[in-house]
Amino acid sequence: xxxxRHYIVQFDEIMKENKRNLIILAAGTGGHVYPGLSIAKKLIxxxxxxxxxxxxxxxxxxxxxDEKIHFHHIDFxxxxxxxxxxxxxxxFKIIKASYQAFIILKKIxxxxxxxxxGYISFPCIIAAKILNIPIIIHEQxxxxxxxxxxxxxxxxxxxxxxxxxxxxxxxxxxxNPSRYEGLPRKKLNKNKMFFNIAVVGGxxxxxxxxxxxxxxxYDILRKTECEINIIHQTGKxxxxxxxxxxxxxxxxxLREYIDDMSEVYGWCDLIIxxxxxxxxxxxxxxxxxAVVVPYPYATDNHQxxxxxxxxxxxxxxSIEQKNFTETNISNIxxxxxxxxxxxxxxSKNIYSLNNTNTTESICIEVENIMEKNNEKRNKK
Numbered sequence: 186x187x188x189x190r191h192y193i194v195q196f197d198e199i200m201k202e203n204k205r206n207l208i209i210l211a212a213g214t215g216g217h218v219y220p221g222l223s224i225a226k227k228l229i230x231x232x233x234x235x236x237x238x239x240x241x242x243x244x245x246x247x248x249x250x251d252e253k254i255h256f257h258h259i260d261f262x263x264x265x266x267x268x269x270x271x272x273x274x275x276x277f278k279i280i281k282a283s284y285q286a287f288i289i290l291k292k293i294x295x296x297x298x299x300x301x302x303g304y305i306s307f308p309c310i311i312a313a314k315i316l317n318i319p320i321i322i323h324e325q326x327x328x329x330x331x332x333x334x335x336x337x338x339x340x341x342x343x344x345x346x347x348x349x350x351x352x353x354x355x356x357x358x359x360x361n362p363s364r365y366e367g368l369p370r371k372k373l374n375k376n377k378m379f380f381n382i383a384v385v386g387g388x389x390x391x392x393x394x395x396x397x398x399x400x401x402x403y404d405i406l407r408k409t410e411c412e413i414n415i416i417h418q419t420g421k422x423x424x425x426x427x428x429x430x431x432x433x434x435x436x437x438x439l440r441e442y443i444d445d446m447s448e449v450y451g452w453c454d455l456i457i458x459x460x461x462x463x464x465x466x467x468x469x470x471x472x473x474x475a476v477v478v479p480y481p482y483a484t485d486n487h488q489x490x491x492x493x494x495x496x497x498x499x500x501x502x503s504i505e506q507k508n509f510t511e512t513n514i515s516n517i518x519x520x521x522x523x524x525x526x527x528x529x530x531x532s533k534n535i536y537s538l539n540n541t542n543t544t545e546s547i548c549i550e551v552e553n554i555m556e557k558n559n560e561k562r563n564k565k
Contacts (some may be wrong), residue, residue: 193420204559205233206295207551212239212305216463218248220346221301223362226324227548229253233555236293238286238309259285261308270509279495282308282444285317289315297321297341297553302333310336319554322482323547325361325462326487327494341554346462347494359547360540361466370472372535373528379412380522383453390461391459392422393509394478398457400511404516405437418443422474454528455521457514460488460503465495473526475501476517489541500535507562 207228211221218239229252239245242256249256261282286309290298297319300306306322308488309331313320319341320518325335327347337343337355346361360366364522374381383404385395398417406413419426423441432438442447449457450471460479468475477495479488493501502517521528539545 189451195355204296205552206236206293207233207553207555208236208290208295208298208309209301210238210240210298210306211301211303212243212245212307213303215248216461217301217303218245218325219463220325220362220366221299222252223236223364223544224299224547224551225249225252225254227544229550231548231552233552236289236295243305247419250478253324257289259289259308261305261306265403265470268491276382280312282464283311286312286316295559297551299323300333300336300550301325302330304332305330306336309337309383310339314339314399317556319494320559321551321554325466327490328464328487328489344550346466347491357550359550360543362544362547363463363466363470365450365470366539366543367541371450371532373474373525375525377411377522377525377545379414380409381414381416381452381454382518383449383458384417385446385458385464386420386429391420391478392425392482393506394457395419395422395426396429396433397509397511398431399426401514401518402435403433404511404515405522406433408515408519409522411458411522412436416440416443422469441491455518460492461492462487465501468540469500470537472532472539474521474531475535476514476521477501477503477505479503481506495538497537498534498538500531500538502531511543532545 208437209218209221229235236255236257237249238257238259246256259282261278290312295318298309298313300310300320300322302322302324302406312319320336320339321342321344322333322336322340323344325346329337340355341550343356344359345356348358349356384394384398402413414436417426418440420441429437440536446467450473453473455474455476456468457476462479477492479492492501495501496503504513
């Protein structure tokens with residue numbers, strides 16, 4: 186107990202002495218948390234003290250536990266789709282969570298806060314506005330989420346992951362931070378003797394992928410002499426895919442979860458995936474040809490809108506889930522196997538949309554706002 190208290194006292198003293206303090210707001214999903222972590226790691230190397238506000242039971246606490254980040258939590262959760270009673274309680278939850286955030290922000294006195302979006306950010310934005318702390322938001326998708334859509338009106342700077350047709354100096358298109366940014370474009374396999382396909386339904390997998398793709402692979406094997414190799418991330422419905430694949434012979438690596446995607450990205454000739462901003466950013470980073478199936482129940486249909494942007498640049502092949510049949514997937518993949526020029530075109534086009542220095546660019550913008558706030562405080 187003494188050691189824990191000593192650590193807290195030490196931390197508080199450091200925060201008071203260090204004039205470069207930033208709070209990052211991110212919780213709930215990897216799409217918010219991982220980009221925030223990329224920024225945090227870079228800023229820590231620049232001697233910025235990073236604190237993080239999340240939830241008590243969220244994934245973010247475990248993800249950042251090994252980093253030099255001080256974690257705080259507030260009691261708040263999303264309300265969409267949870268019924269009328271939960272909605273009625275929302276004003277009281279916002280007041281409680283905003284007060285908790287106010288106490289944290291008052292204690293740390295950050296030079297700025299960086300919101301990565303998601304429900305956790307809203308009460309913290311309220312507290313930051315009351316305390317006159319500069320607010321920076323980062324929107325990963327091509328359409329603003331609910332929290333960021335409200336928060337942007339109170340923000341000093343709005344960083345977007347995709348280009349948006351908004352004429353306002355507050356908005357800057359810098360892209361999405363990624364662990365794979367800055368890599369050279371993938372060299373495509375032009376050996377028609379084999380073809381490597383990665384199937385990734387997001388961090389939790391996709392049941393529909395596990396049901397449809399094994400049947401499509403069986404059809405592909407019957408119609409090509411090319412050797413087909415598969416890495417398939419299943420998520421929790423592993424058995425569904427395993428039973429399907431057991432009906433025929435195929436070179437298969439079936440995994441419930443893939444922690445490090447770099448090996449898979451380097452190996453595959455084609456990826457079949459969802460349309461989340463971070464997945465799309467990672468395949469942009471390396472120019473990987475992709476067949477993308479946007480998740481039809483994503484909030485505000487943001488995956489469909491992400492895909493529409495890329496499809497308009499001839500950078501991906503997009504297929505709606507209602508059309509995601511074994512016949513359609515088999516036909517698309519066979520077309521790509523037999524058309525190296527189309528694969529090359531998809532690779533070049535998606536790589537051309539890649540921002541090569543996103544995390545550093547965001548950090549520079551964040552540091553500039555922190556420095557300006559420091560100067561303002563020193564004049565008082």
